[in-house]
Amino acid sequence: MVENKKIPLEEFLKIRSEILHHWKTGSSPLLDLDSSVERLKAIPDHKNFAKKLKKAKQQGLTLIQPRAGVARLKEHIELLQFLEKEGEADFLPSTIDSYTRQNRYQNAQDGIDESERKGRSLLNGFPCVNHGVEGCLEVFESVNVPLQARHGTPDARLLSEIIHAAGWTSNEGGGISYNIPYAKSISLEDTIRYWQYCDRLVGYYEEHGVEINREPYGPLTGTLVPPSISHTVAIIESILAAEQGVKNITVGYGQSGNVIQDVAALRTLEEETNRYLKLFGYEDVFVTTVFHQWMGGFPKDEAKAMGLISMASTVAALGKATKMITKTAHESFGVPTKEANAEGLRASKIVTSLLRDQKLADSDELQEEMEIIRKEVACLIEAVVYEGKGDIAKGSVKAFKKGLIDVPFAPSQHNSGRILPARDTDGKIRIFEFGNLAMSDEIKEFHRNKLKERATLEGRDVSFQMTIDDIYAVSSGILVGKPQEEL
């Protein structure tokens, strides 16, 4: 059974030597750890993800980062340079294609080749493993801001080796957050182990004086996820990462659409992650937050998409997120052009800049919502601790198996998938079907009452149809789904 225990160096190096054989680019001389450490130490502060985040946090800024990635190296570099210059991006990503995410490096290679032939990217991201450390290093040297891999890869061990060796000082993902929403049958035990490896790698760099940021993936399925559920996953993954020696963590959260719930979520996310890290004995981890602009279905209309993006930016800034992941006016169609991507960035940038000295004032409603989230997180974390008899890794596997933690709409078979969420009258995400979710009766009562209120108002029952209406709502320009008859 997987355990929350730091991987001993020797074991790590042994696994490492196997991992590097998964694809031919694993044999690059640049993957020598000692030389990588030297290379990474030489990175100037403004290109180090962890350091730039620390500075932003101290200044109270909300920095912005897009999603972006294409198949061909040259085109990818042009894309990133464009987003830095024309999009004023503070951080750059390389969004990895879906074949690489599933370790299908041959498919990815075919995608690159076909993209070369057709002269346009047929992959939905940058196949970093195929391009190898050399390619990734070229990317890194072509830009002036820190780089991060963003993916959704259950087994990202080779990928992580390659990107860090290339000077990318942040990696998104985690054993739960890159499994449950991104896979179907791979077990949580396996993915937690894989990600312990990725974290251990970062721990290795940290031990050798190189700061690297890690970012558990916050929004999960991006679809009506109650904050406490994504918070719980973020906290678990932070603890797992800290155990492996990670020192700089950015926990994430996807916009719900209700301003109070969003700001309450951002605040409790930071606060509770810090609290639980300390509780479990990890004292020296620097925690920041990342806010994801609306992660569900987008409106088709580009002007409306821009409105949604900018509204999200307002919330991120007032909620004092340290980073925000931006979307684009092309979201509902497909991978955006670089122009559309830069426009999304600029619309976001002006909002966060204008609001840099402002925050949402404290209020009773905010405090109440924060308190509810805290209580829910406490229920869920307690269940994990109990199931694992104190071991967070073990506990997580068991808690998911029993549905004590449950993510709505996730594709994974290892997720119980019984809970059903819907919005209350002012749009806060609540739960009406709890399955086996480890929440107290008091909390369940609270949720059900909130949704009964809405049902009464709308003159219908709380049902899956309400959930569907809510899923469709934002793309049709409203937050709380309306009964069909009313449309």
Add this chain to the structure above:
Amino acid sequence: MVENKKIPLEEFLKIRSEILHHWKTGSSPLLDLDSSVERLKAIPDHKNFAKKLKKAKQQGLTLIQPRAGVARLKEHIELLQFLEKEGEADFLPSTIDSYTRQNRYQNAQDGIDESERKGRSLLNGFPCVNHGVEGCLEVFESVNVPLQARHGTPDARLLSEIIHAAGWTSNEGGGISYNIPYAKSISLEDTIRYWQYCDRLVGYYEEHGVEINREPYGPLTGTLVPPSISHTVAIIESILAAEQGVKNITVGYGQSGNVIQDVAALRTLEEETNRYLKLFGYEDVFVTTVFHQWMGGFPKDEAKAMGLISMASTVAALGKATKMITKTAHESFGVPTKEANAEGLRASKIVTSLLRDQKLADSDELQEEMEIIRKEVACLIEAVVYEGKGDIAKGSVKAFKKGLIDVPFAPSQHNSGRILPARDTDGKIRIFEFGNLAMSDEIKEFHRNKLKERATLEGRDVSFQMTIDDIYAVSSGILVGKPQEEL
């Protein structure tokens, strides 16, 4: 001397018969008042501005309205239809051209003729007087939402006759708000008299069972105007209008950029207008608010302009304004194309729709800001009452003459123009040079301290340069202007 006294019917009719001679379209048979009343009574509720506002207020909605107007009738109709259909505008305007605003109907005619010749509008608005009741009625019949004239006309008497007779059930303007920011030498006495006429006309319709909305123009110069100053003008004009029989008033306010100040302004605007109306004995006036998206210099970049517009929409919705006037991505360049105008509307629409069930929660900071605005308004209104020995019309003229009320950056010679505003550290608009502004020492002290704080932070003196930096700030993407050296 002008007085706040309802114009007797006979006197009104006498003036009216002169007014109708100011331009040939004044002789239209459609200007017969009895027939107009019948025509207006037949307007369905959804095309009546006053009624639609009432309904929106009851439902807690924020409805949207663009600015729009071109020289030629046909093109103007197409424009409005486009904005209704593609922009989802809840209300339509006809923005009037600047020659008409100055009663230069011959210039306007030349503009129409030249526009016809060149096939594009050379006027910056719709010359409604030249198009006459017949033209305006055609506009009215071509759309399905209520229509309003938006202008900036010191003497709008003929204009008002024409638009109301054509079924336009709202008129923007007022004796102060359409003088001080829109004129140079015409006296306040004159413009207050002219607007008493316009209000009396609405009063006439009300007496005959036709509801018509009036909207004092809120943002004044749109440039660092402290809320209490624009509130005071709005309250004065509401009282003047109510005296003439107006029953449905929308008071306005232009976004400052600080969320708390903006929401505090919106709330106090409604509350204080209601309070003072009652205090002065006008019991049955229905008051709503209109929020103007950023009225100062816009960023050139279109994506940033969209960001600004949507951020403004977030504030309007959370502040529960009943109406919002939208801007466009073309703002910094010139009169927008109909496409750009519709895009601004749609970006705004999604934000207000998403947030329809939400509002900014109460907080200490909000309450404090509201209290400051209330106190300032009380000082200013008191000065007006004192100067007028109880008569608001007289008092206003004198208060402006003495600089007891003073609008920053106004072109009018009848405005003292001595006050100088600047932003405090979090972007709230404060005043450092008061001239003769009728504010208490306590309030002056408060403002000066706030600005001293900023000056210290920036290591410079409070000065006109700071004001200039703040004027340029938003167009360069920030709210609080930075000292030159830092840029």
Add this chain to the structure above:
Amino acid sequence: MKSVVIGVIGADVHAVGNKIIDHVLSSAGYNVVNIGVLSSQEDFISAAIETDAKAILVSSLYGHGEMDVKFFRENCDEAGLSDVKLYVGGNIVVGKQDFNEVEKRFKDMGFDRVYGPGQKIEDAITHLKEDIGI
């Protein structure tokens, strides 16, 4: 009750639409055979054979659709499914492309119906009734 196979092809994990399609088509009276996300062409084909399905509704959201469905029609025909209707929908290509061209490309590959971004399953029920009845 007619059977239809639904699923998400390739390395695609977008599960939300799939769950809704399941619910909506079931409510509309079909026997929905849902093979879920991360499904291969073979998964679709075996499910269709096993359940005597009249239509296969392929979802592809993630952008690789164009590569994943290559020779799908041919493979169906080979497996004796030449009568089965083939639908495809979601975000079936990478990026914002002209839908008419995209539709043509997929029809040329043998799909009977092709749906663009944001076209909900609800919009397709009339077609399904037309093509295979209930």
Add this chain to the structure above:
Amino acid sequence: MKSVVIGVIGADVHAVGNKIIDHVLSSAGYNVVNIGVLSSQEDFISAAIETDAKAILVSSLYGHGEMDVKFFRENCDEAGLSDVKLYVGGNIVVGKQDFNEVEKRFKDMGFDRVYGPGQKIEDAITHLKEDIGI
């Protein structure tokens, strides 16, 4: 100290830029003669004659600029101001138009320097120094 006349032409009341131009040019060492908003061609010309100005800086923000400045150069020449430099800036035409074309139109009308939307007065000081000195 060289004199320059500034003002906003026609029925235009945009006063903010005008006040800033006054401040900035004065600080830069010019004797600024500000005739303010709502100024006619005659107002500009008489002010220039009275103060022996070396340049006239016409602002037009509201869109009617193109009509308001017709024959301005000719009228200056007639008044004996053929040496005076003519600048125009602001939002000098209606709508978002191609600036190169707009510049040409105004240069053809005899303006020496033409500035587009958002070009601040600060940007013009070098030109002014070049054209008339300090």
